[in-house]
Amino acid sequence: MTNSIASRIADFLSDFPPFSLMERSHLKLIANEVRVMYFEQGKTIFARDEQVHNYFYIVQKGAVDLQKVDDSKEPETIDKCDEGDIFGLRPLFAKENYQINAVTDEESVIYAIPLDIFKPYAISNPQVGDFLMESFASNTRNPYSNEHRGKLVADENEIVFKKEALFELQPIPIIKKMVTVSPDTSIQKAAILMTNRKVGSVVVVEEEKPVGIVTDVDLRELVATGKFEIKKPIGKVMNSPVICYSKGLTIAQAQLTMMKHNINHICITADGTPNTRVKGIVSEHDILVSQGNNPAVLMKAINRASSTKKLKRIRSKIMVLLNGYLKSNIPLTHISNIIFELNDATIKRTIERCIAKLDTPPPAGFAWMSLGSQGRKEQLLHTDQDNALVFEDVPEEKLEETRAYFLKLATKVTKRLNIIGYEFCPAEMMARNPKYCLSLSEWKEQFSQWVTTSGNDEILLCQIFFDYDISYGNVKLTNALSDHIYEILKGNRNFLNRLAAQALRNPSPLGFFRQFLVEQDGEKKDLFDIKKRGVMPLTDAGRLLILEHRVKNISNTSARFEKLAQLEPNNKELYQACAYSSRALIKFRTRQGLKNKDNGRFINLEDLGKEDKIKLKRCFKTIKEIQELIKLRYEATYYL
Structure with missing residues (x-):
């Protein structure tokens, strides 16, 4: 008798790589052994320093936060996994304990893929093995494809692998303030230095050249177990020779090197060899912390999002990215530009999907205007949505019919933006309000009235509408509106005084x-x-x-x-x-x-x-x- 549950699991897995790269018969055998797990919101799937499980995981429904953990700080989310994303790959490639937490962000159903069943197929199928290796090394959902990088899901039935894209990755984060000691320094003194400086390793140097490295793992396994006394020189327990690279090392190269040599640290020297002065150090933990979310990955995810729910999850990842930028002290101008583009893409994608859901295409050209902080490229947090819509002039007998279409569209768009995280404007300054869904001629007349009347309410409305940016549609409409605004302001000193x-x-x-x-x-x-x-x-x-x-x-x-x-x-x-x-x-x-x-x-x-x-x-x-x-x-x- 056919196992209907296993069949449904196989159907789900077949939509996502690396499972989509496998033969159907193999996929069914794996599906029979998959463990279906249910978690309430906030439940831990695995935690830092926990012994690795005999499974890796894929999200069937819900969302999972991947969190870095510092001993003295609260866990910090560095990535989010949603439907079709795999995580917990460490057991496939390393015997060490987990380095991060995996905690459910909402009620979730997780498929646990047993390693002993899956591994033979990964080994026998080079595409599957390469995919997982590069996914683990580069921390990208699909490391092979520019089009699909960032998520283990594709719109096409097959993935076209682009080998030239394998190493288009970020430069490695280098810690320059490392702790160095001479080979004759006592183990105890080196350990005290590590504790005081709150680092996990010391570099052993002679004439500023690296000859060895000692990590907290070495101290635990070689000293705490009694194999070496703490008074012995650090040179007795150091790992040597040291694996070295020059400054241009990428994240992918670093992680592949660490897996190849079964190490957690790499020394950075002037020429990439142990024969020159040590200039910094790279640790597996620092790589993990640096990766977080990539704006290019998020942009691609937005552009292919097939539901409002997915856009909402991407929005939460944007907040993770924002938090990481602020903690890294990235200049605000750079942050604002990136977050603006991601927000704008979210709005555009929402409008595209809403148009597709309507029975007929737009009856006239139009433009969706984002107002307020989004229009100024200053909307970083979840704030109210302020927007308006301008459409082409149409014959008088078609005006209300045309307006009705765009009001229906705007109602759908604003509702979905609210679900994503943009609250409704309390003053109803939104395109779904007939006051702010006007033809070009009506908008021109409206601005002329506001500028001429110049009461407090009119001044306030003018201020809001002077800060707009087109998010979707025909830019000629918004340009025509801008030209009209500046024309009626020309020489109008009274209006400027009221604005002042x-x-x-x-x-x-x-x-x-x-x-x-x-x-x-x-x-x-x-x-x-x-x-x-x-x-x-x-x-x-x-x-x-x-x-x-x-x-x-x-x-x-x-x-x-x-x-x-x-x-x-x-x-x-x-x-x-x-x-x-x-x-x-x-x-x-x-x-x-x-x-x-x-x-x-x-x-x-x-x-x-x-x-x-x-x-x-x-x-x-x-x-x-x-x-x-x-x-x-x-x-x-x-x-x-």
């Missing part, structure tokens, strides 16, 4: 005695609103000043101030300070949001150290100075 008054509605957030001004009542009482009192004043100032110069296509606040520094050399120092403060405040808010798992807007000042408070006060001094310039230039005090 709005830019001053949130003064410098420091009190008379240079104390932070916090919320006085409500559920946020005694918390500091960094968006309202820090980010927004600079955003409003940059927008106002760049509009006066009629500069198009620069919506990012920091970039606006950098451009202003070029346009007004006499205020260059102030504008550059504003650009820096804008980046610093956004970065600070992002860190707080990731730490507290919220949007980072409200901060408990008691949690801040002295250094952070000093940095914030410097930013707020810049806010005061730029607002003083606005007051003088626009005589804005008369409008407050």
Whole structure:
């Protein structure tokens, strides 16, 4: 009798490499031995230092966090696995204990693939063996294919292997502050140095050239067991000769070398041999920490995502990437550009899928506009979605029918964006609102009305719509809208003055005695609103000043101030300070949001150290100075 459960397992596995590379008969034999495991959210599948299992794993349903663990810190997620992803490959290639944790991020069903059953097929099928070896070495879901790299799933029935792509990998992270000792240093002294410096190895050198290496594993196996006394010289227990490489080593090369020689550390020397001065060291742990998520991998995953659920999971991986960038102190401009592109691709993919689900194609050309922080390339955390839609002018009798189509589309898109993690805008400033789903002529008329009326509400709406970026559709429509906006602003000093008054509605957030001004009542009482009192004043100032110069296509606040520094050399120092403060405040808010798992807007000042408070006060001094310039230039005090 046919085992129906095994058949279903085989059907599932056949959709994902390396199983898709196997003969069906072999796959059925493996499926018969697969162990089906159910885990609730937050359950550990395996933990760091745990003895390796007799299985490796594939996610059938749910999601699994892979976490690095430092002895003195909380576990940190470095990657996420979802449907079809394999993990826990270490038992296939190394006898050491696990180096990371695998913990379920949500309720999950996991297939455990028995090693003793699977190994013979991996050995007999070179494609399967090569796939797994490179997947383990490079930490990529599919190491062979540029098109599919990043996930063990392909849209095609077959994978085309691209050998030239095997080693298109990142450069190795090198630790330059390693601990070095001479061969006659006592084991005890070397161990004390390792403990004090919190490292897992020492390099034994003679005349600055590496002659050996000792790891904490060596100390455990050779000294703690009593084989060598702690007073003996370290040279007695060192591993020699040392495997060395030069600075250009890649992650794939390093991991393959470690597996080949059964080592956990590689020395970096000037010429890649033990005959020159040691310049750094690479450990297996450092490689693991460095990998995390790759933006190119995530972009490809977004572009082929076949469900909103998958886009949501990718979004969580983007947050892991963001956290890693911040911890690595990557410049915020670089971070913002990458996260913006990933967010924008997510929005685009969502729109594509929603159009495909409608019965008919769009009745007219259109453009989807992202507003607010996403439009400024400053949306790093999960914040509200602000968007609008402009469509081509159509005959009057077709206008409402056309609008109805785009409202239906926008409703689908905003609903899915909400599922992914972009909250609905409380003010309903979204394309699903008929007020913000207009033809090009209607949008032009709307902006003319806002600029002419110039009431507080109209000014607020103008501010939001001055910060937009096209996420999908016909760029000619948004360009035409921009041209119209700048045309009606030409010579309109009254409007700029009103805009200046709005830019001053949130003064410098420091009190008379240079104390932070916090919320006085409500559920946020005694918390500091960094968006309202820090980010927004600079955003409003940059927008106002760049509009006066009629500069198009620069919506990012920091970039606006950098451009202003070029346009007004006499205020260059102030504008550059504003650009820096804008980046610093956004970065600070992002860190707080990731730490507290919220949007980072409200901060408990008691949690801040002295250094952070000093940095914030410097930013707020810049806010005061730029607002003083606005007051003088626009005589804005008369409008407050």
